[in-house]
Amino acid sequence: MIKSNAEIAQFRCEKCNAPYPLGADDVIATCPYCGYTFEIGSEEVEHYIISNKFDKHSIIPFFKEWLKSVTPKTVGHGMIKHIDNIAPTLEWIPIFRITGSYTSQYSGYQRIDGGSNLLPINESSAGEMTEWILARRHAATYGINRFMGSLSNEEISQFKIDNTQDSPVLNSEISPHEAFLRFQKISKNQHRKAIDAEVLDHHFKIKPESIDYVHVPYWLVRYSYQKGAFRAAISGATGEVLFGELPVTKRYRFKKWLFVFAIMILNAVIIQLAPYVATYFGGEDGAEGATALLGVAMFITIGLTFLMKNTFLYEIEVDKEGNETREFLGDERVE
Amino acid sequence: MKHESSWGMRELSELECPQCGGVVKIPPYSSTIVCPYCNTTIQTKTGTIFKEHYMMGLQYNKQDAKAKMFEWALKQLGAPEDLTQAEIAKSELTYWPFWVVEIEANATYRGSQKKPKFQNKEAIPIDKVTWEYEFEGGTVESTDDFIVPANRDIPQFLANYNIPIRRKDFFDHEKIADQEGMIKDIQVDQEEALEIARSEMLEILRQEAELEVESMILMDDQKINAIFLVEIPILHFEYSYGTSRYDGFVDGASGRIINLDFPRKVSFRAMTKLAGQVHVGVGVGIILLLTYLGFTLFDGIFPTYFGIGLGLEMFLFGYLFLRFSRSLGTGNEGQK
Numbered sequence: 001m002i003k004s005n006a007e008i009a010q011f012r013c014e015k016c017n018a019p020y021p022l023g024a025d026d027v028i029a030t031c032p033y034c035g036y037t038f039e040i041g042s043e044e045v046e047h048y049i050i051s052n053k054f055d056k057h058s059i060i061p062f063f064k065e066w067l068k069s070v071t072p073k074t075v076g077h078g079m080i081k082h083i084d085n086i087a088p089t090l091e092w093i094p095i096f097r098i099t100g101s102y103t104s105q106y107s108g109y110q111r112i113d114g115g116s117n118l119l120p121i122n123e124s125s126a127g128e129m130t131e132w133i134l135a136r137r138h139a140a141t142y143g144i145n146r147f148m149g150s151l152s153n154e155e156i157s158q159f160k161i162d163n164t165q166d167s168p169v170l171n172s173e174i175s176p177h178e179a180f181l182r183f184q185k186i187s188k189n190q191h192r193k194a195i196d197a198e199v200l201d202h203h204f205k206i207k208p209e210s211i212d213y214v215h216v217p218y219w220l221v222r223y224s225y226q227k228g229a230f231r232a233a234i235s236g237a238t239g240e241v242l243f244g245e246l247p248v249t250k251r252y253r254f255k256k257w258l259f260v261f262a263i264m265i266l267n268a269v270i271i272q273l274a275p276y277v278a279t280y281f282g283g284e285d286g287a288e289g290a291t292a293l294l295g296v297a298m299f300i301t302i303g304l305t306f307l308m309k310n311t312f313l314y315e316i317e318v319d320k321e322g323n324e325t326r327e328f329l330g331d332e333r334v335e
Numbered sequence: 336m337k338h339e340s341s342w343g344m345r346e347l348s349e350l351e352c353p354q355c356g357g358v359v360k361i362p363p364y365s366s367t368i369v370c371p372y373c374n375t376t377i378q379t380k381t382g383t384i385f386k387e388h389y390m391m392g393l394q395y396n397k398q399d400a401k402a403k404m405f406e407w408a409l410k411q412l413g414a415p416e417d418l419t420q421a422e423i424a425k426s427e428l429t430y431w432p433f434w435v436v437e438i439e440a441n442a443t444y445r446g447s448q449k450k451p452k453f454q455n456k457e458a459i460p461i462d463k464v465t466w467e468y469e470f471e472g473g474t475v476e477s478t479d480d481f482i483v484p485a486n487r488d489i490p491q492f493l494a495n496y497n498i499p500i501r502r503k504d505f506f507d508h509e510k511i512a513d514q515e516g517m518i519k520d521i522q523v524d525q526e527e528a529l530e531i532a533r534s535e536m537l538e539i540l541r542q543e544a545e546l547e548v549e550s551m552i553l554m555d556d557q558k559i560n561a562i563f564l565v566e567i568p569i570l571h572f573e574y575s576y577g578t579s580r581y582d583g584f585v586d587g588a589s590g591r592i593i594n595l596d597f598p599r600k601v602s603f604r605a606m607t608k609l610a611g612q613v614h615v616g617v618g619v620g621i622i623l624l625l626t627y628l629g630f631t632l633f634d635g636i637f638p639t640y641f642g643i644g645l646g647l648e649m650f651l652f653g654y655l656f657l658r659f660s661r662s663l664g665t666g667n668e669g670q671k
Contacts, residue, residue, distance in 0.1 A: 021394060022502060023394075023499075023502070023589060024392075024394060024499035024501065024502055024586075024588035024589040025499040025500065025501040025502065025589060026501060026502060027501060029408065038503070040501075052650075109453075111449055111461070112458055113458075114462060115461065116461055117458040117459060117460050117461060117520075118451055118453075118458060118459055118461055118464055119457075119458040120453040120456055120457075122456075136498060137499075138497060138591070169616070170636055173501065181478055192546075200448060200450055201471075201547065202546070226471045227416050227600075228600070229410060229414075229416075233493075237548070255653055259501075260652070264645055264649070264652075265645065267644060267648065268640075268641045268642075268644035268645035268648070269641065270644075271640050271641065271643070271644035272637065272638065272640040272641035272644065274640065275636045276636075277520055297644065301648060301651070302628070303449055304648065304651075305655065307650065308651075308652050308655050309659075312607065312655075312656070312659045314603065
């Protein structure tokens with residue numbers, strides 16, 4: 001058994017002397033009392049914030065609005081009445097906003113005229129690129145990738161601890177240098193992906209122009225439905241729901257089941273046709289036709305097993321438009 | 336007690352600490368040991384002192400870690416709401432050793448790439464294109480940390496865990512003793528860890544170079560920025576809920592949940608199981624009924640085939656339901 005009074009290391013703020021714990025991987029820390037931000041073992045860091053426009057009450061309408069718009073397409077809007085314990089929490093996520101100027105040169109080819117012709121591509125370009133780099137080693141926060149993708153040219157201002165609404169401010173787990181290394185890789189990949197051609201050679205160089213350390217407001221809304229817990233992620237900058245879970249309702253499950261059942265009936269009809277085809281055409285032709293029908297039925301049955309698994313879901317995951325995704329629900333969680 | 340089995344064994348199982356002269360026993364297969372008298376880390380192969388031996392401080396005590404574990408469990412699929420009432424049957428603190436290798440690599444590659452041959456800037460029909468192999472070279476670079484477990488008996492989920500490595504202190508076996516923690520033998524030595532890290536780095540560089548060329552040779556120029564040994568405090572909980580026991584592993588330095596088994600809500604499970612049984616029953620029923628009708632009232636073909644087809648599919652559906660309900664018995668989630 002571990003002693004409960006095991007010694008826990010405490011750190012004191014250089015500026016206001018308040019004690020607070022540093023995380024195991026922290027590189028840049030912010031004092032939760034006075035907001036003093038510094039690189040551990042080094043100096044103070046310039047620090048920005050994207051302001052949060054909501055509080056625990058004003059964020060809820062955005063969440064409900066989203067539910068209203070996405071549920072009719074999926075689990076049915078009837079579930080909204082049975083939702084309770086809506087609990088939003090705000091967290092400040094550390095991010096490096098890096099801007100750099102790049103030069104790029106690439107060659108390759110493009111398929112044109114419906115793929116019948118190849119057009120040589122040989123181009124060079126230069127410009128500026130901005131990327132948001134998550135300053136954490138684990139991307140464990142729910143929906144964080146969607147959140148990062150939603151950031152564009154949000155206005156930043158000087159960080160003040162009073163503007164954080166007493167919500168947790170996560171510390172950076174990577175140094176500005178490491179952030180830049182990530183930036184180099186990500187910007188090269190982004191640029192390459194954006195090229196509308198089969199790229200054979202790609203020379204890309206990027207020089208950093210500015211690195212800003214920014215905290216961004218991220219809301220996690222937890223809610224319960226028939227005693228099960230579900231989540232949605234909302235940007236505090238825009239109020240946009242980035243991503244959320246919906247409980248699978250009886251209606252949703254029945255819809256999926258009915259669909260599977262209809263295909264099963266259809267498939268059984270195909271199987272029933274096989275002996276008639278065999279006798280109607282007779283001989284070799286008939287046998288071939290029957291075998292083909294049974295083959296089709298077999299094929300449909302294999303497809304059915306995947307559809308059947310859809311009826312077992314406990315929750316589904318949808319984006320802001322209400323499209324179902326499988327980003328966080330791995331198959332291992334479904335099966 | 337000394338090993339008396341053979342003369343050779345005696346030399347292998349003990350060594351004299353180069354710092355304090357104390358005689359230190361070497362557990363079998365250990366590559367690195369800590370002198371119990373003066374806390375010096377010694378490499379057994381060479382008998383030399385190894386300075387870069389660290390530990391991550393324990394930041395979460397048993398209560399904090401337990402609270403974190405259940406809070407996390409509640410967010411998982413079908414976990415029951417009263418899970419926080421579960422009783423802890425056993426808790427253990429173990430420091431697991433890992434090698435951390437930071438490599439900065441600049442590599443040059445040479446290889447060939449299949450390219451279409453264009454005469455000028457105009458498009459050409461795809462069936463008239465000639466493809467030629469062109470030789471080319473370039474450089475790729477990367478800087479990464481690699482984590483290599485130093486004990487070979489490590490469970491898989493722990494071996495894959497991205498351990499915290501930043502805010503470390505020098506290794507101190509007395510601190511671990513104070514916390515009533517256990518330690519694991521360090522079996523993988525520095526060279527082997529380096530070798531593993533190098534090959535992982537090579538793979539990263541190769542993937543990057545393969546964007547440019549198809550087959551290639553890679554010439555390495557790797558700089559090892561840091562290599563150190565770090566011990567991570569891992570809390571292992573065994574808790575009971577209902578009549579079953581479940582395991583949970585929490586990182587005592589960062590508070591992260593590494594791996595957790597948890598019970599699933601009984602009602603959801605029961606419903607799935609019932610649905611499975613109903614489908615199996617209905618499936619078998621359809622087969623029997625329609626086959627019987629086919630032979631007694633009709634020509635033996637209709638609706639026998641239809642019945643067998645639909646019945647088997649119902650049966651399959653039921654089987655999938657039952658298999659799913661069985662898998663709901665224990666949930667398992669970990670860091671991905």
